[in-house]
Amino acid sequence: MTKKRVYEFAKELKLGSKQLMKLLNDLDIDYKSHMSSLSDEAVNKVKDHLKKLEQPQDKQKEANSNKVKSDEEKKKKLQKKNKSKDQRKGKTKGTQQNNAGPRSRKNEIVKAKVEEIEIGESISVQEYAKLLGIEATDVIKKLIGLGVMATLNNEIDAETAQILGAEYGVETKIKEPEKPEELEDIEDKPEELIERPPVVTVMGHVDHGKTSLLDAIREENVTATEAGGITQHIGAYQAQINGRKITFLDTPGHEAFTAMRARGAQATDIAILVVAADDGVMPQTVEAINHAKAAGVPVIVAINKIDKPDSNPDRVKQELTEHGLVSEDWGGETICVPVSAIRKEGLDTLLEMVLLVAEMQEIKANPDRPARGIVIEAELDKGRGPVATMLVLKGTLKVGQPLVAGSIFGKVRAMMDYKGRRIKSAGPSVPVEVLGLSDVPNAGDVFQVMDEKKARAVAGEIQTVKREEELRRSGKISLDELFNSMQAGEIKELNIVIKGDVQGSVEALGQSLERLSTDEVKVNIIHSGVGGISETDVMLATASNGIIIGFNVRPDNNARKAAEKEEIDIHVYRVIYEALDDVKAAMTGLLDPEFKEVVLGQAKVRATFKVPKAGTIAGCYVTDGKVTNSAKVRVIRNGVVVHEGAIDSLRRFKDDAKEVMQGYECGVGLENYNDIKDEDILEFYTFVEVQREL
CATH class of the missing domain: 3.40.50.10050 (Translation initiation factor IF- 2, domain 3)
Incomplete structure (x- = not known):
């Protein structure tokens, strides 16, 4: 029989490599990694073990055995971890003396009053002792025996609690933080839905006229109806065409658009992509297209600057096809509208196309329900306190109503519309400025109106959930x-x-x-x-x-x-x-990475000097973190790495330096590299070993 590697054998058994490696550990089979070869004897031993597991009478026994081994492994791991920790602190001797206490009581059997408990990501020693029904002093001694020095009010993490519970024969389950039920959205019936104004975000490359276009629409369709022509800027406004309204989010581009979506708040119905007719598709244009596609939002292209002599709308349409946007007049489905923000040409056509797409999307909401929407932006105003610009997506928001915005409780004390006028209510797709929140919420937070008592309770629950989530990993994939x-x-x-x-x-x-x-x-x-x-x-x-x-x-x-x-x-x-x-x-x-890169700091090259025998020295200002003479360094020019290597010299004035902190100047020489230029960025980094378990 040909020797098999661990990962190949895992595939044959339809197991994960890590699962098989754990099994090899349980069976005391020697191996080094997933690439290790297994002998025929080891392969047969694993197969025999798996066959036994298939027999019903052995399943529970084997599971119990594995659990005991697992608990023992965790216990040893914890003891080793804490012993190592104490050695680093110079407390090994003291810990050994403390350990003598529990060992002397080893024959005393203390029984818990329960067989199973459930806890969060952490719990205080006192609270855990209460759940077990055991004296807190006994629990503390048991912890000391495990190498954990703790007092009544100290928090222990979930893994330590599980090991501690196993010592008393108690299974400790970890409950996942749950989203409070009260935040679940109310399901609207189809017959309750009516048409609402579409919410539009304008995106595109810098200098292609996003702001000019928004200003032109605002001047033509908003300010002309206002007294004095003065608009109070609240981050959003409504334009009107043919008696119908369109809500524009006056955001700083697709960064804010994406930040909202990253928090689960899909606020935009339609995206207007602005492309300059004389410049064509640029890097940020492509970013904007990808953002809109990722959000599943329909795109209308506004080909701006058609008043320019060198404008070429057909070239823009050609370049857009390379990114999956084919114009309607070229047989595709993307609406492209030629406009001039300067001459205010094509604006009505653009808005009509927005309404057409909105009609096809069937954008509707129920106005007769508790309001729900998102926070567009928020700030702390010295005179008015926390102020939030909110966009109502469902229901009707009214003055005096209690609400939850993210983890913030509030009661609507006053509301202003996008023209700065005080209003008493706001329906779907209406942007309003709200006063009366207890604190400043985050942009992109969802808000919802509910009973005051419930609102306060939900805000408290969300704050608790957020704290627990901070103790856990983010959930982002790596x-x-x-x-x-x-x-x-x-x-x-x-x-x-x-x-x-x-x-x-x-x-x-x-x-x-x-x-x-x-x-x-x-x-x-x-x-x-x-x-x-x-x-x-x-x-x-x-x-x-x-x-x-x-x-x-x-x-x-x-x-x-x-x-x-x-x-x-x-x-x-x-x-x-x-x-x-x-x-x-x-x-x-x-x-199975063994090392992780850690960026120590960055410095900007302000001047360069030719030094005999030493080569080129970069006069730098440390903009972030610190520089150490043992660090690795890479030279970055316009965002691109042009060199990686080691530091030859690090000096402060005329003296050699071991490290230079942020906010200070220094001279840096690089090994075998002299092509340093003004404005280059020097990034300093090192590697730390990462212990990983497969």
């Missing part, structure tokens, strides 16, 4: 977790955002990744583009529960901070096959 999620049937698609230094590399990487799709999971490229990884890319990955792969580019500061906050997986590569290998390995359960 390459490391992909295989487990596939095995559990949770992941059907792996959404990827690709950014690279040149278009050819981006296309090659995208095509190669898509070919990795299997029956279990489809690789879906939701956006690809040239240039550094931006905050917009992170927001798109957040909204689509995806990951970001960069080829020869780096995330900027804002993108890195956003990725840390949203827990988005960013992987950067210099070689295409390494990216393919990682994704493929993740999809087959073999990913």
Whole structure:
């Protein structure tokens, strides 16, 4: 018989590699990794064990045995972890003395009053002792025996609680934080629905005229009806055409559009994509198209600047076809309207097309129900307190009503419409400014009107859920977790955002990744583009529960901070096959990274100096984090990595320095690299070893 590797044998048994490796541990079979070869004796031992498990009389016995082993392993792991911790603190001796207490009572059997309990992600020692029906002092001693030093009011995590419960013969279950039932939306009956104004977001490349177009629509259809022609800006407004209204979200582009969708708030019905007739499709145009597609929102193209001498609407239509938007007059389904924001040409046609698409979409809502909608923006006003611009999506919001906005309780003290007039009620698709909230909610938070007592309770529950969720992992998918999620049937698609230094590399990487799709999971490229990884890319990955792969580019500061906050997986590569290998390995359960890159800081090159024998020295200002003389460094020029290497010298004035913190200047010399230029970004990083269990 040919020797089999662990992962091959796992496939043959229809098990995951990790499942088989756990079984090998239980059966005391030696191996090193999923690539290890197994002897015939080991293979037969596993098969015999699995056959025994199929016999009903042995199932419970084996399960109990495995549970005992698992509990013992967890206990040993916890003791080892805490022993190591104490050694680092220099407390090994003290801990050993403390451990003597429980050992002397080993023969005393303390029984719990229950067989099973359920807890959250953490619990205080005192509360846990009450659930077990055991004296808190005994529980504390038991914890000390496990190497955990705790007092009555200290919190212990769920894993420690499970190990502790096993010591008393009690099964500890961990309950998932649940969304309060009161926040579930009310199902409206079809006969209760009536037409509502469509909500429109305008997106497009910078300088293509988004703001000009919005201003032109506002001037033509809004301010002309106002006294004095002055509009109070509240982040949204309504335009009127042929007696029908359209609500425009005056957002700063698709970043806000995506941020709302990332929080589960689908506020937009239609997207207007502005493309300059003299410039054509640009990188941000492509981003906007991908954002709209990911949201499932219909797109109307406004070909702007047709007044320019070099405008070419047909070229725009041709370029749009490359991204799946084929104009109606070219046999497609995308409405394209030539407009000039400067001359105010084509605006009525554009608005009529919006109403036409809205009619086809059958955009309706029930106005006779408790209001529900989203927060567009919010701020703390010195004179008025928390102020939120809200968009009502369903029902009618009235002055005096209590509501919950995200985790914030409020009572509508006053409402103003988009013209700054005080109003008493607002129906579906109406944007309003609301006063009376207890705190400032987040943009994109869902709000809902409900009974005051219930509203206060729900706000409290949501705050509790948010705190518990902060203790848990975000739930964002990473390459490391992909295989487990596939095995559990949770992941059907792996959404990827690709950014690279040149278009050819981006296309090659995208095509190669898509070919990795299997029956279990489809690789879906939701956006690809040239240039550094931006905050917009992170927001798109957040909204689509995806990951970001960069080829020869780096995330900027804002993108890195956003990725840390949203827990988005960013992987950067210099070689295409390494990216393919990682994704493929993740999809087959073999990913086993040993080191993790940690960015220490960034510095901007303000000047360069030629120094005899030392080469080029970069005079830098540390903009973020810190610089250490032992760090690795990469040189980033316009978002693209042009060099990676080591630091040759780090100095503060005339003295050598071990590290330089943010806000200080320093001189940096690089090993074997002198082509440093002004405005380059130096990114300093190191690697830390990551212990992983397969």
